[in-house]
Amino acid sequence: MADNKTCDRKPAPTLGEALAERGISRRSFLKFASYTASIMALPPAAATAMAEGLAAARRQSVIWLSFQECTGCTESFTRAKAPSIEDLIFDFISLDYHHTLQNASGHAAELAREQAMEENKGEYLVIVDGSVPLKDDGVYSTIAGMTNLQMLRDTVRDAKAVISVGSCAAFGGIPGANPNPTGAVAIDQIITDKPVINLPGCPPIPEVMTGTVAYLLSFAGIPELDALGRPRAFFGEAIHDRCYRRPFYEKGLFAKGFDDEGARQGWCLYEVGCKGPVTYNACATLKWNGGVSFPIQSGHGCLGCSEPGFWDLGGFYKPLSTGKDGVLKYAAGAAVAGAAIGAASAYSVRAKRKKIMGNATQAVATPSGKEDD
Amino acid sequence: MSGATCRGDRPTGMAYSVLAEIGRLLEALAGSGASGAIDLRSLPLTEADRTQLHELLGPGEVSAELEAGGRSTVRETAYPGVWWVTHRGAGDKVASEEIAVCPVPSILAAHPADIAVAARRIRQTLDESIPGQAEAS
Amino acid sequence: MELLEFARGPALTFALTVFIAGVAFRVAVILFMWRTKDSSVGRAREKPAFLAALQEIGRRMWPLSPYRQRTLFNLINGYVFHIGLAIIVFLLLPHILFLQDLTGLYWGHLPNNVIYAISIVTLISLIAALVMRLGNPAQRIISTFDDYASWFVTFLPVLTGIVATTHLGARYETLLALHILSVALLLIYLPFGKLMHFFLVFVTRSQTGAHLNHRGAQ
Numbered sequence: 001m002a003d004n005k006t007c008d009r010k011p012a013p014t015l016g017e018a019l020a021e022r023g024i025s026r027r028s029f030l031k032f033a034s035y036t037a038s039i040m041a042l043p044p045a046a047a048t049a050m051a052e053g054l055a056a057a058r059r060q061s062v063i064w065l066s067f068q069e070c071t072g073c074t075e076s077f078t079r080a081k082a083p084s085i086e087d088l089i090f091d092f093i094s095l096d097y098h099h100t101l102q103n104a105s106g107h108a109a110e111l112a113r114e115q116a117m118e119e120n121k122g123e124y125l126v127i128v129d130g131s132v133p134l135k136d137d138g139v140y141s142t143i144a145g146m147t148n149l150q151m152l153r154d155t156v157r158d159a160k161a162v163i164s165v166g167s168c169a170a171f172g173g174i175p176g177a178n179p180n181p182t183g184a185v186a187i188d189q190i191i192t193d194k195p196v197i198n199l200p201g202c203p204p205i206p207e208v209m210t211g212t213v214a215y216l217l218s219f220a221g222i223p224e225l226d227a228l229g230r231p232r233a234f235f236g237e238a239i240h241d242r243c244y245r246r247p248f249y250e251k252g253l254f255a256k257g258f259d260d261e262g263a264r265q266g267w268c269l270y271e272v273g274c275k276g277p278v279t280y281n282a283c284a285t286l287k288w289n290g291g292v293s294f295p296i297q298s299g300h301g302c303l304g305c306s307e308p309g310f311w312d313l314g315g316f317y318k319p320l321s322t323g324k325d326g327v328l329k330y331a332a333g334a335a336v337a338g339a340a341i342g343a344a345s346a347y348s349v350r351a352k353r354k355k356i357m358g359n360a361t362q363a364v365a366t367p368s369g370k371e372d373d
Numbered sequence: 374m375s376g377a378t379c380r381g382d383r384p385t386g387m388a389y390s391v392l393a394e395i396g397r398l399l400e401a402l403a404g405s406g407a408s409g410a411i412d413l414r415s416l417p418l419t420e421a422d423r424t425q426l427h428e429l430l431g432p433g434e435v436s437a438e439l440e441a442g443g444r445s446t447v448r449e450t451a452y453p454g455v456w457w458v459t460h461r462g463a464g465d466k467v468a469s470e471e472i473a474v475c476p477v478p479s480i481l482a483a484h485p486a487d488i489a490v491a492a493r494r495i496r497q498t499l500d501e502s503i504p505g506q507a508e509a510s
Numbered sequence: 511m512e513l514l515e516f517a518r519g520p521a522l523t524f525a526l527t528v529f530i531a532g533v534a535f536r537v538a539v540i541l542f543m544w545r546t547k548d549s550s551v552g553r554a555r556e557k558p559a560f561l562a563a564l565q566e567i568g569r570r571m572w573p574l575s576p577y578r579q580r581t582l583f584n585l586i587n588g589y590v591f592h593i594g595l596a597i598i599v600f601l602l603l604p605h606i607l608f609l610q611d612l613t614g615l616y617w618g619h620l621p622n623n624v625i626y627a628i629s630i631v632t633l634i635s636l637i638a639a640l641v642m643r644l645g646n647p648a649q650r651i652i653s654t655f656d657d658y659a660s661w662f663v664t665f666l667p668v669l670t671g672i673v674a675t676t677h678l679g680a681r682y683e684t685l686l687a688l689h690i691l692s693v694a695l696l697l698i699y700l701p702f703g704k705l706m707h708f709f710l711v712f713v714t715r716s717q718t719g720a721h722l723n724h725r726g727a728q
Binding site for chain 3: 238240241249250251252254270271277278308309312313314318319320321322323324326327328329330331334335336337338339340341342343345346347349350353
C-alpha cells in the first residue's frame with residue numbers, strides 16, 4: 001500500500017467510486033447483491049439495499065490469520081469462482097495479510113500486518129482459520145517468534161469483528177480432536193470481547209464465506225447467528241431437512257454399502273453413516289463447486305463437518321442410531337460380576353437356611369427318606 | 374441450478390403456486406404500485422416445474438441482455454409487469470434467477486452514480502478531442 | 511451435540527453394563543437357589559418334561575374362560591402394546607442397526623411411516639393400560655412403585671422416539687439424545703423390577719408346565 005500517512009490525505013474512495021474508475025458499473029453491484037441475497041435467503045428486495053450499502057462502503061481491510069490449519073479454507077475461499085461476479089469479493093476487500101496469498105514474507109509480512117492494523121484501527125476485519133493451541137503456553141504453533149495465542153490477541157485488539165473460518169477455528173476441529181495433545185481450542189474460547197462469527201465446515205462452502213463478508217460490508221452489521229455463532233442464513237437448516245434423498249428415508253429404502261443396488265438407485269445413506277439429521281449447513285441447497293454436487297449426491301454420507309467435535313462422533317460409517325465404539329467394553333466383566341454376586345447371594349441364603357433348618361431336617365423325614373437339597 | 378430439489382421429470386404443481394404468488398404481486402403492483410420479486414433459486418422446483426412455469430408465463434415484448442460480471446438476461450413475460458431475470462456468471466452458469474414484478478427491473482435502469490460518472494467522462498472526451506473547448510466551458 | 515455424544519457414549523456404556531450385570535445377577539440367583547426335589551411318583555399320561563415345558567409357554571398365551579372374559583380388554587390391550595413394541599424395536603432400520611452394532615445380527619425392516627403409525631397405536635395402548643390400572647380400585651391398592659416405574663421406563667422411549675421422528679419441539683440432535691437416554695434408563699431399571707419378565711416368563715412357564723405335567727395335570 002502506498003504511504004498515506006499525510007495528515008490531509010483524501011479519504012479512501014468508496015467501492016462504488018473505486019470500481020467505477022475501472023469501468024465496473026453499479027449494475028455489477030446489483031447483480032452481485034441479487035446473488036448474495038438469494039443464497040442468504042434474504043428477500044429479493046434486500047438486494048437493492050445491499051447494492052447501495054456495498055457501493056457506499058470503503059474497501060474492507062482484512063487481516064487473515066492462519067493457525068493450526070491445513071489451508072483448506074483458503075483453498076475454498078479462492079475457489080469462490082463459479083460466477084465472475086463472485087470475483088468481486090476480492091475487489092471489495094483488501095487482503096492485507098495472508099500467509100499463502102501474500103507476496104511479502106518474513107519481517108516485511110509482519111510489518112504489513114502491523115501497518116494495516118494501525119491504518120484501519122477499529123475498522124479492520126480479522127479472519128482466522130485454524131485453531132490455537134494453549135498447552136505449554138502455546139508453544140506448539142508459532143509464527144515469526146510469536147505464539148498463535150499472542151498473535152491472535154495482539155491482532156484482534158483494534159479489530160471490528162472476527163470471523164472464524166472452518167471447523168478448526170470455529171470449534172477446535174482436527175487439532176482439537178481426541179486426545180488433543182496440544183490443547184487446541186476454538187477462537188471464540190479466547191476472544192470474548194469482540195463479535196465472533198463462526199463459519200464452520202471442513203472446509204466451509206466458498207459462498208458461505210464470501211456471502212458473510214459481503215453482508216458485513218453492505219449492511220455494516222452482523223447477520224443473525226444461531227447458538228453456536230453461525231449465520232442462520234447458511235446454518236439454519238439440517239442437511240436432512242433439505243436432502244433430495246429424504247423421500248427414500250421416509251419410505252425405508254436404504255443403501256447398505258457403497259456399490260449395492262440401493263447405492264446405485266441413489267437411496268438414503270443412513271445405514272452407511274450419514275450424519276445429515278444432526279448437521280446444519282447449506283450443502284444440500286448451495287452445494288459445492290458452484291452448485292455442482294455435494295457429498296450425499298455423490299454417494300457418500302454427510303460427515304457432519306460443520307458441527308463441533310465431528311471427528312469424535314463415533315465413526316463416519318457408524319449410523320447415528322448406534323452407540324459409539326466400545327459401549328460393550330465392560331459387558332464380559334459385567335456378566336461375570338453379576339453372575340458371581342448372584343451366585344454368592346444365593347449361596348449365602350442357602351447356607352442361612354441350612355443353619356435354620358439343620359436341626360429340623362432330622363426331625364422331619366420325607367417319605368422316601370431322602371432329604372431336601 | 375436450483376437447490377434442494379427432488380430430481381424429477383414430472384411437474385409437481387409448484388409452477389401453479391408460483392403463478393398464484395405472481396398474481397398477488399401483480400395485483401399489488403396494479404393497485405398501489407408496490408414492486409415485488411420471487412427468488413426462484415430458493416424454491417424446490419424441478420426442471421419440469423421450471424419449464425412449466427416458463428410456458429405458463431409465456432414470452433413478452435421486451436428482451437434485454439446485460440454484460441456485467443457475466444451475462445444476464447431480462448425478459449418480459451406475456452404478462453406486462455412480470456419479468457424473468459436470469460443472472461449468469463463465469464462459464465455461463467446460472468448464479469441467480471428471479472421473477473421481478475415491477476414496471477421495469479431496476480437493473481436495466483442506469484444508476485444515478487453511473488450517470489454522473491458518465492457525464493464527467495463525456496465532458497473529458499469532449500475536452501480532449503475538441504481543443505479550445507475546455508476554456509469555453 | 512454434546513448431549514448426543516454423551517448419550518451415545520458414556521450413558522449407553524453405563525446402561526448396558528448395568529443391564530448385563532443385572533440380568534446375570536437375577537438369573538444367577540434363580541439358578542443357584544435351592545430347588546425342592548419332587549420325589550413323588552410320576553402320573554400316568556406323563557409327557558416328556560421338556561415337551562410339557564414348551565407347551566405351557568404356549569398354553570398360557572391365551573387364558574381359559576371364564577378368566578378370559580373377565581380380563582379380555584387388558585389381555586388384548588396387552589398384546590397390542592407388546593406386539594407394537596416388538597415391531598418398533600425389531601423392524602425399524604435405525605434400531606436394527608443399533609442391535610447389529612451390538613450383536614452382529616441383521617435382518618429386514620419395514621418403512622418408517624408404517625412403524626410411525628404402529629408407534630402411535632402402541633403409545634395409546636400403553637396409556638390405556640395405565641388408565642385401567644388407576645381406574646380399578648383393587649389394582650390401585652395393590653400397585654407398587656415397581657408397577658408404575660416399569661410403565662414409565664417403557665412409555666418414555668416410545669414417546670421420545672415419536673417426538674424425535676416428528677422433529678417436534680427442539681433440534682433433532684437433542685431429541686435423539688433424549689430418546690437414547692430414555693432407553694438407557696430402561697436398560698438400567700429393567701433387571702431390578704417386573705420387566706425381567708421379558709426373559710423370566712419363559713423360565714417360570716416352563717417350570718410350571720414340567721411340574722404340573724409330572725403331577726398329571728392335563
